[in-house]
Amino acid sequence: MQKQVTFKSSSCLPSFRKLLFPLLFITILTVFLIGRDISFPYIDFVTSTSHENIVLPSALHSQISHLQNQLGDLLEQLHTENTDSKLVVKFTDLVLGIAVSVDRLADKLSHLYGDPPISQNCTNKMEEELGDSDDSEVEEGSMGERIFNSGKLHNYTSPKPNRQVGKKNFLGVEAVYPSIGLSCIGAASSIDQYMTYKAYGICPDDWVVAQKLILGGCDPLPRRRCFSRSPQQYSKPLPINSSLWNPPTGTNILWTQYKCKDYSCLVSNQTIGRRGFFKCSDCFNLSKRGWEVPSNETESAEFTIDEVLRLKSGDIRIGLDFSPTTGTFAAIMRERNVTIASATLNLGAPFNEVIALRGLLPLYISVGSRLPFFDNTLDIIHSTLFLDGWIGLEVLQYVLFDWDRVLRPKGILWVDRFFCSKKDMQLYLDEFTKLGYRKLLWRVVPKTDKQGNELFFSAVLEKPQRS
């Protein structure tokens, strides 16, 4: 990527940049918390680079680098000071403002130096730093000003001052900073295209593009100022006493981007293989219930909902089902007065639409995203058909830690029929064990449909009270 090259040659200061962005964040936070009248210098998008013919002496480069270093040291020292002092906070903020400006200046000038005065080991060090952590992506992205062309996107990400300029809103900020996922940089042309639309017009029928961007880590997507398309003949949904278990009205779904063009196609056994989805293949058949009939423990890893709820009688009220699902789990839980949000993408079929038409709460979110729940809030997280042997251990860890974050103390994690090859099972089990949860239920049984090389694992685990 061209941008990366520019960034690498811009300086030999990984520690400065590594320091700058966490500090930026901490300072915003501190300023916010202390609530003082401090204006924060922002980074805006500048698209033009018109002085390509100028070549600057490389001595300037090292001087700027030196300056960056000194500012970095200063900020580090300031940061270890007692930040309860408002004066120190204000001072830190000012220094940080200067540091950001210098950094931007360095970046702007980086391609104008005659001889990049970079010793080999600096570059190596930088490459190491770039390669080894998520922070480095953030750094690179923060310097990615010229990557996007879409004017709407530049407008989108620039700070939006409050109506009364200079006055803080209830969030404690003078401006709103709309954000987009940094992976959008890797998908610049798609997102440029995504942001090409007519304001106040009807949006392009492009949710498939949007979902691909989300799956690629360009998440959250920018919002748009156009009207989303809706089905032409939308009629009011079924009332709740019949919506849970009856197929929704097909005309309430916009079918254009699906292989199936009506609801019966999603369930008919004539269309198998031509429906556009395979996970959860019979879950559009809303007569199929589950988790109700006790199973033979040596043959099946399915627990019943009543068995699980009995473990914590009356304590389970709200939670999340993270599964490819049309909401059947949430529907059964609703009948037991438990409110469940069902998190799924639209994997080739109208999963979210159907959940909503059933009168349940769909949560449109990818596995790469932090859950939109606050810490220690949910009573239960259930997951099936999603966590399986495909998942890398590191991703699994991030998923589990995020689930742990949102579960309340003594909340339960219900891992429902996780499956993987026999040889991998121990690795995965270790990851679950490392959470330090109490095992309320735990079952490993052979999965019999694939020559016995796979196992099912189910567990109900209780989050400990940590303090």
Ligand SMILES: *[C@@H]1O[C@H](CO)[C@@H](O)[C@H](O)[C@H]1NC(C)=O
């Ligand atoms: C960006 O915002 C400016 C100021 O509001 C406006 O003049 C310009 O047309 C906008 N550009 C796009 C592409 O929307």
Ligand SMILES: *[C@@H]1O[C@H](CO)[C@@H](O)[C@H](O)[C@H]1NC(C)=O
């Ligand atoms: C569902 O609710 C509506 C209105 O509340 C009521 O008229 C109807 O009889 C109910 N249907 C069933 C099957 O309970």
Ligand SMILES: *[C@@H]1O[C@H](CO)[C@@H](O)[C@H](O)[C@H]1NC(C)=O
């Ligand atoms: C399809 O469903 C019909 C009844 O709904 C059933 O008789 C038939 O055996 C099914 N065919 C397949 C291939 O499952």
Ligand SMILES: *[C@@H]1O[C@H](CO)[C@@H](O)[C@H](O)[C@H]1NC(C)=O
């Ligand atoms: C839906 O599931 C029910 C219960 O398992 C079954 O009896 C019915 O045949 C299924 N419908 C279709 C169209 O497959």
Ligand SMILES: *[C@@H]1O[C@H](CO)[C@@H](O)[C@H](O)[C@H]1NC(C)=O
């Ligand atoms: C459970 O399944 C095993 C193996 O199929 C069988 O031997 C056993 O009798 C079953 N137990 C019950 C309670 O049905």
Ligand SMILES: *[C@@H]1O[C@H](CO)[C@@H](O)[C@H](O)[C@H]1NC(C)=O
């Ligand atoms: C759910 O709540 C309703 C209203 O409070 C109550 O009548 C019903 O018995 C409850 N159902 C269960 C399964 O607890």
